[in-house]
Amino acid sequence: MAKLKFGEVEENVVTREEFPLAKAQEVLKGETVAVIGYGVQGPGQSLNLRDNGINVIIGQRKDSPTWEKAIADGWVPGETLFEIEEAAEKATIIQYLLSDAAQIKVWPTIQKHLTPGKALYFSHGFGITYKEQTGIIPPADVDVILVAPKGSGTSLRRMFVQGRGLNSSYAIFQDATGKAKDRVIALGIAVGSGYLFETDFNREVSSDLTGERGSLMGAIQGLFAAQYDVLRAHGHTPSEAFNETVEELTQSLMPLVAENGMDWMYANCSTTAQRGALDWWKPFRDAIKPVVEKLYDSVVTGKEAARSIDLNSQADYRPKLEKELEELRNSEMWQAGKTVRTLRPENN
Numbered sequence: 001m002a003k004l005k006f007g008e009v010e011e012n013v014v015t016r017e018e019f020p021l022a023k024a025q026e027v028l029k030g031e032t033v034a035v036i037g038y039g040v041q042g043p044g045q046s047l048n049l050r051d052n053g054i055n056v057i058i059g060q061r062k063d064s065p066t067w068e069k070a071i072a073d074g075w076v077p078g079e080t081l082f083e084i085e086e087a088a089e090k091a092t093i094i095q096y097l098l099s100d101a102a103q104i105k106v107w108p109t110i111q112k113h114l115t116p117g118k119a120l121y122f123s124h125g126f127g128i129t130y131k132e133q134t135g136i137i138p139p140a141d142v143d144v145i146l147v148a149p150k151g152s153g154t155s156l157r158r159m160f161v162q163g164r165g166l167n168s169s170y171a172i173f174q175d176a177t178g179k180a181k182d183r184v185i186a187l188g189i190a191v192g193s194g195y196l197f198e199t200d201f202n203r204e205v206s207s208d209l210t211g212e213r214g215s216l217m218g219a220i221q222g223l224f225a226a227q228y229d230v231l232r233a234h235g236h237t238p239s240e241a242f243n244e245t246v247e248e249l250t251q252s253l254m255p256l257v258a259e260n261g262m263d264w265m266y267a268n269c270s271t272t273a274q275r276g277a278l279d280w281w282k283p284f285r286d287a288i289k290p291v292v293e294k295l296y297d298s299v300v301t302g303k304e305a306a307r308s309i310d311l312n313s314q315a316d317y318r319p320k321l322e323k324e325l326e327e328l329r330n331s332e333m334w335q336a337g338k339t340v341r342t343l344r345p346e347n348n
């Protein structure tokens with residue numbers, strides 16, 4: 001385990017250099033890994049495991065569109081693709097990658113097959129942390145572990161195919177066999193993580209729910225919408241408002257931030273822009289911080305979990321989510337974005 005300094009704070013990280021794939025294959029040699037669910041993380045993790053030479057099977061509902069997707073990806077019914085219960089029975093390691101709400105419904109089926117010595121793997125601290133709401137309480141004689149890729153399962157797969165790796169956090173909730181640490185790190189490497197950083201289930205879920213509601217997904221759309229609306233209200237055209245709010249950020253400036261940090265991006269802009277950005281980032285921080293505090297409170301008190309469980313366990317949650325996504329897609333800002341994307345030379 002490498003100790004690395006993040007600012008002044010020292011943390012444990014596991015890299016592929018110190019825990020190479022060959023070691024992961026050795027640890028997982030006798031195991032049957034069942035990936036339960038074939039939504040977003042399921043395909044990413046299972047295809048990477050398969051390409052990395054791990055013995056992996058899929059458990060998925062037969063009457064679902066993703067059963068067909070699994071077949072299209074080369075999983076074979078009766079050989080590597082099974083109904084959820086059959087896969088859970090065959091598994092020595094159960095990777096529970098149903099949606100967090102669906103995990104509650106299917107739990108009795110999984111629980112039945114958690115015989116001593118097996119491992120139960122999550123990619124989110126949700127089910128275990130909010131156990132009063134989820135009822136997910138594993139027996140004491142199984143390992144309970146977590147690898148949470150810090151990004152979409154789609155990116156996990158794409159980056160793996162490109163020879164890159166998405167970073168993931170890992171945690172151990174229960175080590176019943178004495179093998180939990182080897183198992184979790186081996187799985188983390190084998191699902192395609194670039195490196196692994198240590199956490200626990202509680203901290204994983206509270207940071208994750210904050211991040212996705214905040215700067216990663218919720219706050220970013222809120223910031224875009226606020227600025228786009230102000231520019232439009234003052235007579236700017238949709239193309240101008242979209243370019244100055246979104247397109248320039250994703251195409252030109254964020255790649256620079258990703259490459260070498262915010263100061264590097266600033267340094268590659270005009271002194272005029274630097275002056276303004278340095279003056280304005282703090283007022284934005286101060287305005288937004290109370291909202292982030294409110295969000296964090298809503299996460300740690302379990303309100304966000306309750307809302308996800310309530311709304312995402314309704315029979316018609318998919319069409320309802322689709323309707324909300326459609327509203328976003330049909331907003332003027334994202335319709336402008338659609339046209340702007342067609343103008344990128346690489347899309348012609």
Ligand SMILES: NC(=O)C1=CN([C@@H]2O[C@H](COP(=O)(O)OP(=O)(O)OC[C@H]3O[C@@H](n4cnc5c(N)ncnc54)[C@H](O)[C@@H]3O)[C@@H](O)[C@H]2O)C=CC1
Pocket residue numbers: 037038039040041042060061064066096097098099100102105106123124126148149150151152153154
């Ligand atoms: N989407 C992502 O990229 C990320 C997800 N995670 C976590 O990974 C886990 C899996 O998430 P996703 O891949 O997004 O899941 P998802 O929402 O795509 O659903 C996965 C599967 O659940 C199945 N399913 C839904 N309701 C069901 C039911 N009642 N009975 C049986 N199967 C049902 C669906 O058929 C689908 O194959 C969650 O814990 C999530 O928080 C973590 C990091 C990123």
Ligand SMILES: CC(=O)[C@](C)(O)C(=O)O
Pocket residue numbers: 149150151152153208212216
């Ligand atoms: C992609 C990811 O890590 C998220 C945003 O937390 C999620 O999909 O839950």
Ligand SMILES: [Mg+2]
Pocket residue numbers: 149150151208212
């Ligand atoms: Mg996340």
Ligand SMILES: [Mg+2]
Pocket residue numbers: 208209212
């Ligand atoms: Mg998340």
